[in-house]
Amino acid sequence: MMENVIVGLIVAAAFAWVTWTMLLPAGLRNRLRRLAGRPVPSRTGGCSGVCRGCEAAGPRAVKRHSGSCGSH
Structure with a gap:
């Protein structure tokens, strides 16, 4: 009985x-x-512009940036 409650x-x-x-x-x-x-989040998803990782990697990474995080 208790297992059913936990699973539910x-x-x-x-x-x-x-x-x-x-x-x-x-x-x-x-x-x-x-x-x-x-509080409502300022960004709801995806990457608008430059990721923090791209900023840390330098200007070359920013040039390769395709607009969505994770696909460089």
Whole structure:
């Protein structure tokens, strides 16, 4: 009986995480964050411009930068 409760909680937590990270649009997530009193992230995903890693690597890495983190 106790194992069923634990498994149910784990499955519910996994479902909530997938729903929050993959299914909810960014605007709705940000609205829910504001309602909860949490700060809204300034960037919602991807890399806009130059990654911190590229900045640290120097100007040559910035020239190769394709616009999304991880694909240089």
